[in-house]
Amino acid sequence: MATxxxxxxxxxxxxxxxxxxxxxxxxxxxxxxxxxxxxALVELQIPNHTVVTxxxxxxxSNFPGYINTYGMHTLHGRALAVATGVKLANHDLTVLVxxxxxxxxxxxxxxxxxxxxxxxxLLYIVMDNQIYGLTTGQTSPTSSIGMKTKSMPFGxxxxxxxxxxxxxxxxxxxVARGFSGEQKHxxxxxxxxxxxxxxxxxxxxxxxxxxxxxxxxxxxRPRLKKLEDDPAYxxxxxxxxxxxxxxxxxxxxIGKFFERTDVPTLHGAExxxxxxxxxxxxxxxxxxxxxxxxxxxx
Amino acid sequence: MRQTFAIGIGGxxxxxxxxxxxxFAKIFSRRGLHLNAYNAYQSIIxxxxxxxxxxxxxxxxxxxxxxxxLLIPLNQxxxxxxxxxxxxxxxxxxxxxxxxxGSTAESVQLCPLPVSKLADITRNKVAQNxxxxxxxxxxxxxxxxxxxxxxxxxxxxxxxxxxxxxVGIARAGYDYATANFKPFPRPLPMxxxxxxxxxxxxxxxxxxxxxxxxxxxxxxMSPSTGVLHWMAAHARKAGIMVRQVEDEIGVVNMAIGAxxxxxxxMCATSGGxxxxxxxxxxxxxxxxxxxxxxxxxxAGPSTGVPTKTEQGxxxxxxxxxxxxxxxxxxxxxxxxxxxKVIPEIFNIADRFQCPGIVxxxxxxxxxxxxxxxxxxxxxxVIDRGELITTASSPSGANGNGAYMRYKITESxxxxxxxPGVPGHTHxxxxxxxDEDGVLISDExxxxxxxxxxxxxxxxxxxxxxxxxxxxxxxxPRNADVTLIGWGSTKGVIEEACEILxxxxxxxxxxxxxxxxxxxGEVILDILKDAxxxxxxxxxxxxxxxxxxxxxxxxxxxxxxxxxxxxxxMPHHIVESVKEQLGGKSxxxxxxxxxxx
Numbered sequence: 001m002a003t004x005x006x007x008x009x010x011x012x013x014x015x016x017x018x019x020x021x022x023x024x025x026x027x028x029x030x031x032x033x034x035x036x037x038x039x040a041l042v043e044l045q046i047p048n049h050t051v052v053t054x055x056x057x058x059x060x061s062n063f064p065g066y067i068n069t070y071g072m073h074t075l076h077g078r079a080l081a082v083a084t085g086v087k088l089a090n091h092d093l094t095v096l097v098x099x100x101x102x103x104x105x106x107x108x109x110x111x112x113x114x115x116x117x118x119x120x121x122l123l124y125i126v127m128d129n130q131i132y133g134l135t136t137g138q139t140s141p142t143s144s145i146g147m148k149t150k151s152m153p154f155g156x157x158x159x160x161x162x163x164x165x166x167x168x169x170x171x172x173x174x175v176a177r178g179f180s181g182e183q184k185h186x187x188x189x190x191x192x193x194x195x196x197x198x199x200x201x202x203x204x205x206x207x208x209x210x211x212x213x214x215x216x217x218x219x220x221r222p223r224l225k226k227l228e229d230d231p232a233y234x235x236x237x238x239x240x241x242x243x244x245x246x247x248x249x250x251x252x253x254i255g256k257f258f259e260r261t262d263v264p265t266l267h268g269a270e271x272x273x274x275x276x277x278x279x280x281x282x283x284x285x286x287x288x289x290x291x292x293x294x295x296x297x298x
Numbered sequence: 299m300r301q302t303f304a305i306g307i308g309g310x311x312x313x314x315x316x317x318x319x320x321x322f323a324k325i326f327s328r329r330g331l332h333l334n335a336y337n338a339y340q341s342i343i344x345x346x347x348x349x350x351x352x353x354x355x356x357x358x359x360x361x362x363x364x365x366x367x368l369l370i371p372l373n374q375x376x377x378x379x380x381x382x383x384x385x386x387x388x389x390x391x392x393x394x395x396x397x398x399x400g401s402t403a404e405s406v407q408l409c410p411l412p413v414s415k416l417a418d419i420t421r422n423k424v425a426q427n428x429x430x431x432x433x434x435x436x437x438x439x440x441x442x443x444x445x446x447x448x449x450x451x452x453x454x455x456x457x458x459x460x461x462x463x464x465v466g467i468a469r470a471g472y473d474y475a476t477a478n479f480k481p482f483p484r485p486l487p488m489x490x491x492x493x494x495x496x497x498x499x500x501x502x503x504x505x506x507x508x509x510x511x512x513x514x515x516x517x518x519m520s521p522s523t524g525v526l527h528w529m530a531a532h533a534r535k536a537g538i539m540v541r542q543v544e545d546e547i548g549v550v551n552m553a554i555g556a557x558x559x560x561x562x563x564m565c566a567t568s569g570g571x572x573x574x575x576x577x578x579x580x581x582x583x584x585x586x587x588x589x590x591x592x593x594x595x596x597a598g599p600s601t602g603v604p605t606k607t608e609q610g611x612x613x614x615x616x617x618x619x620x621x622x623x624x625x626x627x628x629x630x631x632x633x634x635x636x637x638k639v640i641p642e643i644f645n646i647a648d649r650f651q652c653p654g655i656v657x658x659x660x661x662x663x664x665x666x667x668x669x670x671x672x673x674x675x676x677x678x679v680i681d682r683g684e685l686i687t688t689a690s691s692p693s694g695a696n697g698n699g700a701y702m703r704y705k706i707t708e709s710x711x712x713x714x715x716x717p718g719v720p721g722h723t724h725x726x727x728x729x730x731x732d733e734d735g736v737l738i739s740d741e742x743x744x745x746x747x748x749x750x751x752x753x754x755x756x757x758x759x760x761x762x763x764x765x766x767x768x769x770x771x772x773x774p775r776n777a778d779v780t781l782i783g784w785g786s787t788k789g790v791i792e793e794a795c796e797i798l799x800x801x802x803x804x805x806x807x808x809x810x811x812x813x814x815x816x817x818g819e820v821i822l823d824i825l826k827d828a829x830x831x832x833x834x835x836x837x838x839x840x841x842x843x844x845x846x847x848x849x850x851x852x853x854x855x856x857x858x859x860x861x862x863x864x865x866x867m868p869h870h871i872v873e874s875v876k877e878q879l880g881g882k883s884x885x886x887x888x889x890x891x892x893x894x
Contacts, residue, residue: 023741064887070718070724103324279559281561
């Protein structure tokens with residue numbers, strides 16, 4: 001997905017600073033994700049005018065306003081659908097989609113599944129805090145059983161979605177998990193996700209310090225184990241990835257679960273786009289072609 | 299009165315009603331005749347009842363008409379439903395082996411075909427259809443050659459043997475009719491004209507291609523699916539990216555994404571899908587990213603009657619999405635207009651950076667009409683508005699980060715940079731935002747700025763009103779009655795006016811094509827001298843009448859409405875007008891006599 005550097009200007013962290021500072025709560029996990037995305041773009045030297053950051057609605061979906069790229073702050077749950085349209089209209093753009101677990105796995109669940117099976121070439125980063133923050137603390141699709149929130153004050157009785165297993169089952173060609181508190185590791189995963197040709201899914205534990213008192217930085221740190229630390233782990237092995245995705249509790253894996261590179265991207269599979277992005281095409285269709293269209297009706 | 303000839307073919311779905319229909323249509327259009335075809339069908343793949351009416355004539359044929367001249371029932375059910383409606387001079391061709399006629403007016407000619415004697419029905423299951431085709435053309439006085447060449451094209455792919463078998467069967471039907479049946483008294487003439495025959499869905503798809511649409515996506519929904527089918531089949535030749543999406547929410551959002559990246563982007567659906575799209579229309583308005591959405595209305599509410607027509611979605615499109623925002627809504631007047639309206643509405647949507655809605659209906663979407671190929675103009679005027687596609691663009695940017703996507707201007711239009719252009723990075727948000735795109739919905743709420751942004755967007759309405767032509771009155775001034783309609787009822791009202799005039803009642807017509815902007819002042823000016831106004835529409839509550847009253851306070855003298863799923867026929871309107879002029883009623887709801 002990396003775009004050829006068209007602008008010789010060196011991209012620095014300062015170039016990626018948004019017009020305003022984030023309004024996230026102090027200590028919010030999303031700060032770490034923003035910094036890691038900016039760092040990854042600088043390390044890859046992708047000109048910021050060739051990047052489109054697209055989000056839905058929620059705390060983490062305010063993301064595009066805090067980074068100086070092209071941005072779209074769309075509707076709740078719809079970012080992936082919008083992003084698919086952007087990528088198909090101009091596949092030279094680097095497309096980043098950012099949002100939360102409610103936005104992506106709740107209201108946007110349908111688009112999440114279908115965008116993965118289509119292998120749309122983009123990186124989808126979910127800042128997963130297992131709670132609804134902007135609406136002041138309700139149960140989310142990734143909230144654990146038993147978790148008490150304002151909408152389920154006697155404890156959640158619904159099993160959570162497992163985003164990694166779901167992504168693997170739906171055909172995502174790059175599946176990874178990061179932690180907002182592990183900056184270097186997260187930056188590496190973002191870089192790999194951007195460079196992967198196809199749909200890259202990156203679930204990031206991004207603790208909510210205001211409403212989630214169960215899944216805190218302190219709760220995560222001793223549990224997280226990097227897949228990269230196990231030399232025997234092979235991210236090309238889908239079955240092994242599925243097995244790893246089921247681990248939760250005392251040991252929770254982070255890192256790259258799975259990647260395959262043999263599946264064509266959606267824009268790569270459509271011959272209409274062979275000659276280049278749609279946005280550069282002539283609006284007019286050659287007259288011999290339109291004559292044939294009319295001839296069919298005579 | 300215009301000379302026309304109408305054929306009605308009835309049968310079960312899967313019995314092959316469409317093929318003889320297509321063949322008749324092709325023969326008529328190649329003889330330089332105009333035609334209009336309407337298929338009354340049911341939501342069933344095999345079985346049920348479908349009734350196709352093809353009406354042809356040397357002049358424009360604007361609707362299905364009141365009369366069937368030739369009935370071809372393919373089964374007993376079709377015979378039972380339709381024979382009784384035939385009037386003087388009509389004929390009925392049927393398979394005498396399988397179908398029994400009922401009683402009929404004396405002047406109706408019954409034409410039984412001994413199908414098993416004329417063709418080998420064990421080999422050819424649709425022999426009765428082909429025999430009827432041949433017989434009908436003989437009775438219409440059309441030379442056999444016309445049929446032979448169309449059959450050759452129709453079956454070319456299946457090989458020479460199939461072609462000659464079908465030509466042989468058709469010939470047998472043709473010769474049998476020549477020997478045994480009375481020909482129709484007034485054969486249709488030939489003209490030198492050549493017409494394209496197309497549905498409203500094909501017309502809107504081609505209109506999109508002509509408008510420079512590069513991205514089309516949809517979720518299948520009757521009666522809009524024909525747009526998707528044309529787009530998908532012609533995508534590669536036309537250079538259009540066509541996607542089938544998981545639901546209509548995904549459709550409208552994907553379309554807006556593509557539009558935001560800089561291409562013209564379109565989607566089509568029916569009322570149910572449109573309901574799912576409404577939040578997306580608000581996004582298009584708030585981000586000021588133009589998109590064109592087609593709503594092919596069917597009979598609602600809810601799943602309603604998927605294969606039947608209605609004009610029942612007017613208030614849905616008028617009120618789609620919450621909040622106030624500028625929008626344009628056009629209702630094409632006929633199938634030719636389905637083509638023409640698409641480039642027009644794209645130019646308005648692009649210039650004013652707002653959603654454009656095309657309010658079509660099943661009658662046009664799935665009906666077919668002969669259109670002069672010159673009216674299918676693939677070089678229409680294209681106006682993309684103030685679009686910044688290169689860094690050196692003079693419109694409002696200096697490339698040093700000072701570009702303001704939502705700059706407050708007198709026209710309300712802010713130059714729009716597409717992603718990829720250096721020096722113009724910005725965020726487009728569905729939250730309210732300042733001129734530079736920064737949200738004023740959360741931390742920086744500001745009543746002064748909010749008001750300024752609302753007024754900026756809404757100022758575009760003035761420009762839209764100036765860009766869209768007002769409606770005009772058709773027909774004589776000072777008429778006894780003025781019929782007001784909108785969209786697809788144009789053709790049938792036009793014919794009703796002609797019939798009324800022939801009966802000594804002068805009538806004129808005000809047909810609304812642009813619903814938003816409506817040009818209420820112009821309408822009031824047109825109607826101020828009208829003697830007796832009646833609003834004709836295909837819905838229960840008089841949705842347009844209520845809209846016109848809300849915009850202008852205008853109240854007509856009467857209403858003609860129909861909400862049984864079938865379109866108006868001219869006599870429905872003629873009889874209702876006479877009833878109302880006689881003071882018998884102010885609201886007429888004509889009954890549909892054909893059971894389909």
